[in-house]
Amino acid sequence: MSAGVPWDAARAQEIISAHLGLEGPALPILHAVKKEFGYVPEAAVPLIADALNVSRAEMHGVVTFYHEFNREPHGRHVLKICRAEACQSLGAEKLARDFLAQLKIEWGQTTPDGALTVEPIYCLGLCAHSPSALYDDEPMGWVDAERLNEIAAEAQNK
């Protein structure tokens, strides 16, 4: 499950404070914020910037640089389909395109019922089992259309 708890500034402050002993704590803080809330809310940025004594603009720059830090909540489940070369060598590109068309969404979007977000990923290191994907925390190799349909159905029901 990727959905987090609702935004809570005091909780965010706690998370930030817990990491201030680290050298260069920005990424660990952002990961922890994402883990708690399911995304990096806009409201977290000034809090982190203050704690690290950098400008908001600078912190905004950090958050937006990295693919991992989504700034809007995901659906209840996230499916990341690999688009890298090894997976392409066994038809991943068409597989993903067909699946997205069937769900009537684009890369990075969530189905209207909020069940499933589909994102591209560039390599899961499962290149001997192409095409591969990551469904929430579960890796999957030799994925085909049937397996993707099962996931779409499962996401809807949970």
Add this chain to the structure above:
Amino acid sequence: MTKVYVPLDFAAQAMGAERVVAAIEKEAALRGVNVQIVRNGSRGLLWLEPLVEVETTEGRVGYGNVKPSDVPALFDAGFLFGGAHSSSIGKVEEHPYWKRQKRITFKRCGVIDALSLDEYIAHGGFRGLARAFAIGPEKTIEEIATSGLRGRGGAGFPVGIKWKTVHDCKADRKYVVVNADEGDSGTFADRMIMEGDPFSLIEGMIICGHAIGADKGYVYLRVEYPQTAKVLGKAVELARAAGWLGPKVNGSNDFAFDVEVRIAAGAYVCGEETSLLESLEGKRGIVRAKPPFPAFEGLFGKPTVVNNVLSIATAPMILEDGGAAYASYGMDRSRGTIPLQIAGNVKFGGLFEAPFGLKLSEIVNDIGGGTLSGRPVKAVQVGGPLGAYVPVSLFDTPFDYEAYTKVDSLIGHGGLVVFDDTVDMSWMARFGMEFCAVESCGKCTPCRIGSTRGVETIDKIRAGENVASNIDLLKDLCNTMKFGSLCALGGFAPYPVESALRHFPEDFQKPALEAAAE
């Protein structure tokens, strides 16, 4: 109690290893049989995952592609005593794929319980460290230099020289940084060793820290590897609890060293060492201009060794057996072994560690068994998304840093992605440019703008628009990117494009050919 091995490797998990573990536990309980399930790493015979092994008096017997539904039948067949079953592959260490290898870096991977310090030590663990402590930093660095080990991340820079440079710097702090941002498609060796033999990386980091005078090491690990983060994180905890990390490392006089695993955030460019350092410092992963090199001004401006996972994880073996022993393998200036990662459209995908010098014809056809689709091989992309597409006509080039440079290719991290004859190389060239555009850090113009212009130009070519002049333009653009970019992302992105153009020109003439056919 019978030991049953089920890999905890991410690839084994992707093929259902956790469900197989649950099924074995359930079936054993049902039958009142005592089994001890050991979580080893993967041996790298990846097409057989999950590869379940049973320890018998004759050695370890393997069962490949085990599904949870196979488990009752396996018990019926007496697999706990090595009994025959359709999934049996016999003794694992007699399997030709395993037997033909020369395993140095990966000698323990898949063999031992990945998270058992006792097994690690029983299989030679920490012997390299003991020797490093005994001979001291200067001699340690000499051994690494003698081994001829070159940076396994792709750049191939001599590891000994890097360590010596940092060792010779005077500074109040120094750092060991392990680049575990293994983002290249077709590569998974770093992931496998960190999951299958994590203590070898930790031991290598301690050796490096002691040699250069650093007391802190970071592993910058890509976020796409959640299982690696779990296993390596646990290994660090275990090592610390047992006194291998901390204020006085076991076996040392007073050497303090600790390791922290830092999770990256999905930016490919952070595999480039200077942007990796920026990211570790908590900034945008923007490439730094070099010089100054990280060896002089690295993490937080301090002298830093940045090495790939495999480079560091090989250091213990080099110290244990001596640099000369490692250097006795390989060819020319590529010494030792290279863990090849055979991937993509291939029958026997996996990890195959061998001395440098193998040819693609052997690796792909012989070891890899040809394509999974059964169609003819068209090209192999060697060295990740920034590596060239090598056509069958160059399959006799020996796997060696310099030999590949000579044919305008690179061996990179040793990843090989096989494509069959259905691949459209102009599409792959477009993808290469698109990937560069998505992942460019944006600091330098050739990479930031060039990659976007590259996509547009290839789109025009694919649409049949002024093909000849657009191909000239694309070649010119590639040249600008190659020589004008700050780092390897923009500098090497032209490799796949140029190689596609050079070896598969017909794929860029499709609309014209289609028009002529009509």
